[in-house]
Amino acid sequence: MDSLTCIASDLAPLLSSSANVTAVASFLCTRFSTISNxxxxxxxxxxxxxxxxSAYLVFAMQLGFAMLCAGSVRAKNTMNIMLTNVLDAxxxxxxxxxxxxxFAFGAPSNGFIGRHFFGLKAFPSPSADYSFFLYQWAFAIxxxxxxxxxxxxxxxxxxxxxxxSFLTGFVYPVVSHWFWSGDGWASPTRPDNLLFxxxxxxxxxxxxxxxxxxxxxxxxxLIEGPRIGRFDRAGRSVALRGHSASLVVLxxxxxxxxxxxxxxxxxxxxxxxxxxxxxxxxxxxxxxRTAVTTTLAGCTAALTTLFSKRLLxxxxxxxxxxxxxxxxxxxxxxxxxxxxxWAAIICGFVASWVLIxxxxxxxxxxxxxxxxxxxxxxxxxxxxLLFTGLFATKAYVNEVYPGVPGRSYGxxxxxGGKLLGAQIIQILVILGWVSATMGPLFYxxxxxxxxxxxxxxxxxxMDLTRHGGFAYVYHDEDDPSLRPGFMMTKxxxxxxxxxxxxxxxxxxx
Numbered sequence: 001m002d003s004l005t006c007i008a009s010d011l012a013p014l015l016s017s018s019a020n021v022t023a024v025a026s027f028l029c030t031r032f033s034t035i036s037n038x039x040x041x042x043x044x045x046x047x048x049x050x051x052x053x054s055a056y057l058v059f060a061m062q063l064g065f066a067m068l069c070a071g072s073v074r075a076k077n078t079m080n081i082m083l084t085n086v087l088d089a090x091x092x093x094x095x096x097x098x099x100x101x102x103f104a105f106g107a108p109s110n111g112f113i114g115r116h117f118f119g120l121k122a123f124p125s126p127s128a129d130y131s132f133f134l135y136q137w138a139f140a141i142x143x144x145x146x147x148x149x150x151x152x153x154x155x156x157x158x159x160x161x162x163x164x165s166f167l168t169g170f171v172y173p174v175v176s177h178w179f180w181s182g183d184g185w186a187s188p189t190r191p192d193n194l195l196f197x198x199x200x201x202x203x204x205x206x207x208x209x210x211x212x213x214x215x216x217x218x219x220x221x222l223i224e225g226p227r228i229g230r231f232d233r234a235g236r237s238v239a240l241r242g243h244s245a246s247l248v249v250l251x252x253x254x255x256x257x258x259x260x261x262x263x264x265x266x267x268x269x270x271x272x273x274x275x276x277x278x279x280x281x282x283x284x285x286x287x288x289r290t291a292v293t294t295t296l297a298g299c300t301a302a303l304t305t306l307f308s309k310r311l312l313x314x315x316x317x318x319x320x321x322x323x324x325x326x327x328x329x330x331x332x333x334x335x336x337x338x339x340x341x342w343a344a345i346i347c348g349f350v351a352s353w354v355l356i357x358x359x360x361x362x363x364x365x366x367x368x369x370x371x372x373x374x375x376x377x378x379x380x381x382x383x384x385l386l387f388t389g390l391f392a393t394k395a396y397v398n399e400v401y402p403g404v405p406g407r408s409y410g411x412x413x414x415x416g417g418k419l420l421g422a423q424i425i426q427i428l429v430i431l432g433w434v435s436a437t438m439g440p441l442f443y444x445x446x447x448x449x450x451x452x453x454x455x456x457x458x459x460x461x462m463d464l465t466r467h468g469g470f471a472y473v474y475h476d477e478d479d480p481s482l483r484p485g486f487m488m489t490k491x492x493x494x495x496x497x498x499x500x501x502x503x504x505x506x507x508x509x
Contacts, residue, residue, distance in 0.1 A: 044129075047269040051131040057261025058138035062089050064254030065145040069152060070471075071247025072319075072371045074240065076461025077153045078471035084148045084160045088168075091161055092141035095169030100140055101133055103173035104181060111185030114177050135265065136176070139205060140168040142262075143213040147438075149371030150217025153240075154227050154458050157466060159451045163441060167216060171437045175430060176208050186426065188401045196418040198408035200426045201392060203400070204266040206334030206384030211430045214378025216438040217369065223442045224452050226368030228459060237363045240370070245318055252322040256298065259329050263336045264290045267400075274399050286399060290336045293344035294329060297336075300348030301328025301355075308356060323372055327355040327380040334381075334423075335388030337400050338409075343391040350387070351380045382427050389420030 066085040070078050092100075098119055105128065106114030117123050124130055144164045151159075178184040179200050182191070188199030202208055232238055242248060264287045272283035305324025309317055328348035332339075335347070358375035362368075369375065392410035401407065408422075409415030445451040452458075457465040464470060 043271050046271045048129055048131045050270045051135055051265065051268055054261035054265025055131065055135040055138050057258045057265065058135065058142065059089075059258075061138075061142060061255050061258030061262065062145060064251045064256075064258055065142075065149075066251070067247045067254060068251030068322075069149055069371060071244040071249075071251060072149070072242035073153050074461070075243040075472060076463055076470065078243070078463060079467045079469075080157075080462040081148070081152050082471070083157075083467065084152075085145060087160060088144040088148060088164050089141045091164045092144050092168035093137060095165040096137045096140045096173070097133075099169040100173040101136060103170060104136065104176045105132075107181065107183055109177070109181070109183045111183060112177070113174055114181060114183070132268070135268075139176075139209055139262075140172050143172045143209050143216075144168050146210065146213025146373050146377045147217040147220060149373035150214075150369045151220040151224055152370045153462070154224055154452055155220070156450055156453055159445050162445065162450070163216070163220070163438070166441060167212075167438065171216070171434060172208075172212050175212055175433060176205075178429070179208055179426065186422065186429075188407075191403075194404065194407075195425065196408065196422045197406070198404075198419045198422055199401075200385075200422045201338060201388050201397070201401070201419065202334045202385060202423075202426060203337045203388075204263045204333045206330060206332075206381040206388075207426050207430050210330045210333065210377040210381030210384075211427070212434055214374045214376070214381060215431060215434040218374035218378060219435065219439040220442045220451075221367065221369050221374065223439075223446050226366060227370070228455065230368045231366050235366065242319070242370075248319055248322055252325060255326060256329070259294055259298070259333075260291055263294045263333055264288075267337070286337060286396070289341070289396075292341050293336045293339055294332055296341055296344040297332035297348035297351070298325045298328040300345045301325055301331070301352040302348075304349050304352035305356070308352060312356075323376055324352045324355060327351045327376045330377050330380040331384035331387060334384040335392055338388065338392040338396040340391075340393060340396075343387075346391070347384065347387045351383055354379050354383045385423040385427055386420070389417075389423035392419060 062085060065088075066082055069081045069085060073081050101120070102116060102118040103114045106116035106118070107127065109115045117125075120130075120133065123133070144167050147163065147167065148160065178186050179202050181187055182189050184190065185193075186195045186200045188194070188201055190199060200207075227240060229238055230240055267283055267287055267290070270284055270287060273279065274282050274286075302321050302325035305327075306316065306321045309315075309320045328351045331351035331354070332344055332347050336344070339347070355372070355376055358379040359372060362372075362375055367374075388410070390410050390412045392415065393413050394409045394415060397407060397409045397415075408418035411417050411420045442451060453462065453466070461470075
């Protein structure tokens with residue numbers, strides 16, 4: 001590494017005559033180039049470290065998904081749902097490495113699908129490093145994790161492997177290419193031919209991640225049908241409650257924590273000034289604002305759900321509050337970087353009612369989703385895209401997506417309806433694409449009898465029939481106090497006097 005020190009003795013020999021002016025300039029330029037290169041290296045190191053840390057946070061959401069799923073299912077299926085969450089990450093890693101990343105970001109490519117970087121060949125490139133791959137893989141397995149919640153407690157193990165690999169290796173990457181790659185036909189960063197002059201703004205994936213996972217889960221649950229006992233013979237809803245509210249709350253907090261990598265981390269870099277350098281305001285400020293909007297939307301949705309469900313059903317339910325919180329997060333994910341904090345409160349409030357409404361519709365249609373994944377991620381994700389088209393502000397849109405003069409922004413903020421139109425197009429194409437790919441996959445698996453487990457296995461629980469035993473050593477069913485033949489016996493008094501019991505007296509203490 002060249003030294004950055006520069007002292008007078010270095011310059012003195014060069015300044016003895018005017019003939020050395022060129023040598024002086026060359027010397028100084030060399031020093032400045034060294035400084036510039038080291039500052040560039042520092043920028044890359046800072047940005048890559050920030051992105052890696054964000055990737056770790058998003059990956060930690062897998063633990064949140066695992067805890068949330070485990071608490072939301074019955075104890076007899078705990079080991080099964082935990083294993084599927086592990087396999088979402090493991091199978092997704094290989095499929096995304098071999099195919100998914102190339103389909104998503106393999107530039108140069110066409111507007112539909114990427115064509116380079118299969119197996120990370122010729123990678124890294126000037127446009128992306130390994131930290132970017134890790135971050136995008138964490139997003140891909142999040143989409144697969146959403147789907148697993150919809151089909152929990154009745155799905156064969158092999159079906160999880162097949163759908164997870166297909167979703168992370170092909171279905172999800174194509175969608176992320178459309179809206180996040182610079183070559184995508186609806187990308188807001190495409191240099192030319194922007195959709196409606198703006199492209200789609202789905203900053204961290206209300207549509208790309210949440211809608212994809214939710215709609216895939218919707219088709220899986222529809223084709224499988226409801227769990228045994230979910231609806232009685234008269235068609236009335238029967239609650240099959242999860243076995244641990246504690247695990248649900250733990251998983252929710254882990255997901256909340258990870259969302260600070262999911263949304264703020266989607267900036268990908270942090271060391272970027274807005275305007276002249278040296279000011280207090282830059283991309284680091286936008287990252288902080290994004291964390292604030294994420295927090296406000298989730299918290300508003302949680303409180304709205306709390307009081308709404310209290311009015312509807314008459315009690316305070318922590319499970320409903322947790323789902324409402326996550327619904328607010330799923331909704332704000334699209335516009336978290338381009339809306340004001342006050343608008344995030346509106347986003348969370350409406351997201352809560354979207355979730356409540358879709359849950360009511362699901363019950364009416366006898367649709368069974370143990371984690372409300374399709375309603376939460378699909379429904380609230382779609383609302384988040386519409387919300388962005390309504391409330392995106394001009395200043396923030398131009399900061400986050402620079403270089404396009406006159407870019408459209410939110411309808412309610414004076415930006416016209418072009419951005420809202422682009423957002424509606426995104427909802428429709430994701431709905432169509434995922435339905436056209438995942439629907440037939442689940443249908444074929446069902447016809448091949450590879451999708452749903454047998455009635456006997458479902459009744460006994462998959463932990464016992466498929467995984468060699470229960471997840472817990474102790475079960476409530478093992479408690480003798482719960483057995484029908486168990487009775488508490490009456491303790492009869494003895495005939496012995498108190499003195500014969502060896503009572504202590506002051507003399508023998």
